[in-house]
Amino acid sequence: MVNAKRSASIQRLVVCALMFGALTLAAGCSSMGSSPASSAPSKAVLITAGNGTTYVMIPTSDGKGVQTLSTTGKPETCEKCKADAIKAFNGESIAPVCDKCGATRTLLQMPAQ
Numbered sequence: 001m002v003n004a005k006r007s008a009s010i011q012r013l014v015v016c017a018l019m020f021g022a023l024t025l026a027a028g029c030s031s032m033g034s035s036p037a038s039s040a041p042s043k044a045v046l047i048t049a050g051n052g053t054t055y056v057m058i059p060t061s062d063g064k065g066v067q068t069l070s071t072t073g074k075p076e077t078c079e080k081c082k083a084d085a086i087k088a089f090n091g092e093s094i095a096p097v098c099d100k101c102g103a104t105r106t107l108l109q110m111p112a113q
């Protein structure tokens, strides 16, 4: 039961991340006017830290940084994980385990819409 509950909470977090990204993009589009639709965030990195904390990193609207979303509200973000997430968003592979903080990283590909 505990595992099922935790899994559901992670799924909810990912959905929230996607909605947040879509909202950010929509806001960016309406203010910029000419943003191509192809800049929609299509990837996210799911981070599971050693203490069980789970959070999701998504690209910022300019694609140069990451936004971190967490169920705890106070994610202990690791600089190495952040840097690797940015690389992953730009098409590079990401090591499944961070060699700095030991967190497990999973690259999530959004289904094409």
Ligand SMILES: [Zn+2]
Residues within 6 Å of the ligand: 078, 079, 080, 081, 082, 098, 099, 100, 101, 102, 103
């Ligand atoms: Zn790390």
